[in-house]
Amino acid sequence: MMKRSVLWLLCLLISSPLHAGIMAAGTRVIYPAGKREQSLMLVNTNKYPVVVQSWVDDGTGDPESAAAPFVALPAVFRLKPGERQGLRLIYNQDPLPQDRESVFWINLYEIPPLTAKKAEAARLTVAMNTQMKLFWRPKDLTMTLEEAVKKLAFRLVPDGKGWAVECNNPTPLNISFTSLALLKGTHEQKVTQQPDMMIRTFSTRRYPLDAVKGMPDGSRLRVRYLNDSGVSVEKMVSLQQ
DSSP states (O other), X not given: OOOEEEEEESSSOOOSOOOOOEEESOSEEEEETTOSEEEEEEEEOSSSOEEXXXXXEXXXXXXXXXXXXXXXXXXXXXXXXXXXXXXXXXXXXXXXXXXXXXXXXXXXXXXXXXXXXXXXXXXXXXXXEEEEEEEXXXXXXXXXXXXXXXXXXXXXXXXXXXXXXXXXXXXXXXXXXXXXXXXXXTEEEEBOOOSOOEEOTTEEEEEEBTXXXXXXXXXXXXXXXXXXXXXXXXXXXXXXX
């Protein structure tokens, strides 16, 4: 599950682990060009009611500087424990590139209630923003994600004092990795995990290898990526020399 969580701390201490209580029916939304709107079902899994603010942006996570040609409705709503709410995503028809997929982020900013008892105990109130990707696809883009992954090129390159796996994506689709690992026999060397491992369309990106001493050894790479349904798919690829 591809989610990036941004925490705004309103006090200084916390006594329990944090997790997003607003859960979506999927981990990503594919928005085909020409469709009037897309919907996303949400449910409040918390044991308390929350107020939710929703918007779409370019990844900043700030509704005041949101820059995206999409509107999320309702923009603000309240959900009781276990209650469901459909979120409508509407494209405002601002021009987007027709030769590639565009990516934006759906934000679900949930604020729990502050009860009198909690206020007296000086407990922490946390507002959590869960982000998930929205992919807008032009009508003439017929390549599948599986076909795009087959066209990726990987190679080992020096990276500062270490080494990195460099990926070149010559395709019009964005590809979200969950992990990359260099293999030799039963040994594996993973790249450093990052909050967002996506490689954008028509671009090159480097993924540093964890704590490598000397030149890495291995010619095969295990690639795990998320398909359109948000399911992790594994593929073995050869490194270019």
